[in-house]
Amino acid sequence: MSGTSLTRRRFIELGRHTAAVTLAAAAAPASVFAQVGRQETARGRPMPDDVSLPSTPPRSKRPDSVGYAIVGLGNYALNQMMPRFSQSARSHMAALVSGNPEKLRRVGDAYGVPADARYSYEQYDRIGTDRRIDAVYIVLPTGLHADYTVRAFAAGKHVLCEKPMALSSADCERMIAAGRRANRRLMIAYRVHFEPHNIEAMALMRRRAAGNIRFVRTEQLSRTDPSSTPAENWRLDKALAGGGPLEDYGIYGLQAALYLTNEMPESITAVTFRPANDPRFAQVFASVASQLRFPSGAIGQLMTSYDSSGANLVHVRGDTGALIMDPATGYKGHNMRLEGRERRDFSLGDPTVQFAGQLDNFSDAIRDGSTIRTPGEMGLRDIRLMEAIYAAAETGRAVRLSPDGRMLR
Ligand SMILES: NC(=O)c1ccc[n+]([C@@H]2O[C@H](COP(=O)([O-])OP(=O)(O)OC[C@H]3O[C@@H](n4cnc5c(N)ncnc54)[C@H](OP(=O)(O)O)[C@@H]3O)[C@@H](O)[C@H]2O)c1
Numbered sequence: 272m273s274g275t276s277l278t279r280r281r282f283i284e285l286g287r288h289t290a291a292v293t294l295a296a297a298a299a300p301a302s303v304f305a306q307v308g309r310q311e312t313a314r315g316r317p318m319p320d321d322v323s324l325p326s327t328p329p330r331s332k333r334p335d336s337v338g339y340a341i342v343g344l345g346n347y348a349l350n351q352m353m354p355r356f357s358q359s360a361r362s363h364m365a366a367l368v369s370g371n372p373e374k375l376r377r378v379g380d381a382y383g384v385p386a387d388a389r390y391s392y393e394q395y396d397r398i399g400t401d402r403r404i405d406a407v408y409i410v411l412p413t414g415l416h417a418d419y420t421v422r423a424f425a426a427g428k429h430v431l432c433e434k435p436m437a438l439s440s441a442d443c444e445r446m447i448a449a450g451r452r453a454n455r456r457l458m459i460a461y462r463v464h465f466e467p468h469n470i471e472a473m474a475l476m477r478r479r480a481a482g483n484i485r486f487v488r489t490e491q492l493s494r495t496d497p498s499s500t501p502a503e504n505w506r507l508d509k510a511l512a513g514g515g516p517l518e519d520y521g522i523y524g525l526q527a528a529l530y531l532t533n534e535m536p537e538s539i540t541a542v543t544f545r546p547a548n549d550p551r552f553a554q555v556f557a558s559v560a561s562q563l564r565f566p567s568g569a570i571g572q573l574m575t576s577y578d579s580s581g582a583n584l585v586h587v588r589g590d591t592g593a594l595i596m597d598p599a600t601g602y603k604g605h606n607m608r609l610e611g612r613e614r615r616d617f618s619l620g621d622p623t624v625q626f627a628g629q630l631d632n633f634s635d636a637i638r639d640g641s642t643i644r645t646p647g648e649m650g651l652r653d654i655r656l657m658e659a660i661y662a663a664a665e666t667g668r669a670v671r672l673s674p675d676g677r678m679l680r
Pocket of ligand 1: 314315319343346369370412462519
């Protein structure tokens with residue numbers, strides 16, 4: 272293995288440990304997908320469909336439980352994360368922040384969040400004086416992550432921020448720097464690092480259960496409703512969503528390629544596609560495909576789209592076997608099979624433990640100072656790689672990368 276590949280492998284390891292990574296002072300390259308020309312503001316949205324609120328508020332927690340303010344009561348917060356707080360040993364909902372007063376009242380009542388711990392976006396900065404809140408969990412559209420994270424740190428709170436971290440590496444660096452200044456912790460909510468199949472897949476690939484990895488093929492594909500538009504769906508609005516499917520869904524394929532090869536790519540080529548005259552793709556890409564070359568010789572082939580029949584596949588092929596994860600990174604229903612010298616179908620228990628596992632990791636880090644599995648530096652690394660993917664697509668040329676994911680000029 273060359274010295275460079277050792278360094279790249281080391282950076283993957285470092286990405287897991289907040290304290291070990293240093294931020295370089297050099298300014299990040301301007302993000303091709305963050306040039307939006309307007310600053311988006313937070314605004315309330317209607318109650319999502321099919322939300323099931325608890326009929327009795329959750330029981331109170333042990334005294335050292337971490338109090339979270341949930342910022343943005345959308346689909347993911349209401350349908351996935353908030354119901355899972357009851358499964359976390361050391362996390363509870365202490366406050367809510369929303370731009371929809373009626374939804375705030377209904378959700379607050381259902382979860383037993385006191386009326387004086389319910390905030391509008393205009394009141395957000397007041398959380399600094401609310402001692403019930405230890406941490407903020409940001410579940411807003413991506414274009415708002417940086418601003419709400421920096422303000423939470425200014426208010427003295429720890430931050431759990433949804434993926435993707437932000438719309439540019441410059442914003443990611445701003446978020447990390449704000450956390451350091453405030454001496455508060457920052458975690459990116461990459462839940463699959465707490466999901467049993469993905470954890471086992473990482474271990475299998477580390478012990479070369481499929482031999483030396485030659486290819487990682489990932490497909491994160493879905494079809495956005497043909498009648499939707501950027502005005503009513505923020506995922507199609509560049510100011511809030513960046514380039515579109517890569518940040519939203521393709522990020523899982525990118526992550527998998529890194530945590531399964533356990534390497535950083537040394538170069539990237541890519542293509543994007545945006546159909547003419549389709550209002551869904553007036554601002555974001557319909558499809559992005561990229562190829563990553565890793566120092567070991569492994570090649571990553573990543574496909575993601577908002578205009579394709581659905582898939583959530585990760586397929587690793589080594590020189591003696593293969594690992595197939597299909598679906599690979601969802602909320603539940605994972606399938607995983609190892610082929611080759613070792614043959615096995617995996618059934619590793621309930622994947623939904625990933626939600627509480629993520630909360631427990633962050634709460635333990637806040638209370639005990641322990642390691643965050645998915646720190647801000649990991650989020651920054653991934654945004655740098657997305658910037659490289661867009662730059663490669665724009666120029667039609669391979670982009671070479673330094674071991675920390677920065678583009679080499
Ligand atoms: N880790 C995962 O598996 C996963 C899955 C899905 C989503 N996510 C992430 O979670 C975040 C939210 O996604 P989501 O699917 O929950 O989105 P969503 O259903 O559209 O909810 C977003 C919420 O953000 C608030 N908001 C504030 N300003 C807004 C604006 N200008 N436009 C739209 N909404 C605005 C609204 O809450 P109020 O009405 O309460 O103000 C809205 O309900 C994103 O960062 C996304 O990437 C992660």
